[in-house]
Amino acid sequence: xxxxxxxxxxxxxxxxxxxLYSWAQxxxxxxxxxxxxxxxxxxxTVSVKGTNRxxxxxxxxxxxxxxxxxxxxxxxxxxxxxxxFMVGDKENxxxxxxxxxxxxxxVVVVGxxxxxxxxxxxxxxxxxxxxxxxxxVGNLGTALTGRILGLSVSGGTARPGTQAQxxxxxxxxxxxxGGNNSPLFVIDDVIQVTSQGAPxxxxxxxxxxxxxxxxxxxxxxxxxxYGSRGANGVVLVRTKRGIAGKxxxxxxxxxAVNDECIRVGPLH
Numbered sequence: 001x002x003x004x005x006x007x008x009x010x011x012x013x014x015x016x017x018x019x020l021y022s023w024a025q026x027x028x029x030x031x032x033x034x035x036x037x038x039x040x041x042x043x044x045t046v047s048v049k050g051t052n053r054x055x056x057x058x059x060x061x062x063x064x065x066x067x068x069x070x071x072x073x074x075x076x077x078x079x080x081x082x083x084x085f086m087v088g089d090k091e092n093x094x095x096x097x098x099x100x101x102x103x104x105x106x107v108v109v110v111g112x113x114x115x116x117x118x119x120x121x122x123x124x125x126x127x128x129x130x131x132x133x134x135x136x137v138g139n140l141g142t143a144l145t146g147r148i149l150g151l152s153v154s155g156g157t158a159r160p161g162t163q164a165q166x167x168x169x170x171x172x173x174x175x176x177x178g179g180n181n182s183p184l185f186v187i188d189d190v191i192q193v194t195s196q197g198a199p200x201x202x203x204x205x206x207x208x209x210x211x212x213x214x215x216x217x218x219x220x221x222x223x224x225x226y227g228s229r230g231a232n233g234v235v236l237v238r239t240k241r242g243i244a245g246k247x248x249x250x251x252x253x254x255x256a257v258n259d260e261c262i263r264v265g266p267l268h
């Protein structure tokens with residue numbers, strides 16, 4: 001028993017000696033962190049891998065941290081790929097993080113933000129703009145016909161210029177005049193309502209399918225973030241944004257003809 005106790009004490013002393021030696025060899029490492037466009041990144045976590053020692057970049061993207069030459073610095077930031085560097089004999093680092101390329105199908109618009117599909121537990125349906133932009137229809141609402149579960153689309157095809165009516169999960173209104181079963185429309189995080197606070201589909205109906213990046217339908221409790229105005233569901237529209245690269249010009253056109261028969265008879 002005395003031998004085992006002595007052995008454990010020697011091991012403990014050896015570990016403490018290594019820790020003290022590592023601490024004595026540590027040095028202050030400084031540097032800056034930038035993004036793809038050479039802009040300083042604020043709030044990047046700089047940590048010594050394998051320890052609980054970390055630092056955060058300031059408004060100029062600068063950081064300072066204590067690390068040993070054999071330590072590995074890990075740089076992490078939301079929306080960017082992480083990077084790791086061995087300290088070695090360097091005392092200053094200029095780090096450039098690359099933005100993570102997230103595909104549209106990996107995330108879903110939920111209220112005022114986005115969330116991974118695998119984390120969803122509410123009734124949300126999303127359709128990409130690429131799936132409807134080439135359809136031979138006259139308005140965005142008609143392009144959604146039969147493509148989203150729980151979304152009923154009526155009208156919009158009988159006469160040129162008429163707009164489709166959208167209804168989510170056939171809501172029931174108890175108002176004496178029938179009420180309004182129209183969902184709430186939110187375009188690029190801007191709620192579309194009239195001066196009386198009723199849902200307004202004017203801007204939604206003026207959108208062309210080629211301008212849309214995605215359309216998301218929020219049903220039931222998933223629309224609660226918009227309060228009572230989202231009682232009939234919410235239609236979230238995200239329009240396309242400019243991207244880096246060569247300019248691209250495209251054109252698409254359509255026309256429709258309405259032929260009405262007018263009956264002429266004797267006046268009474």
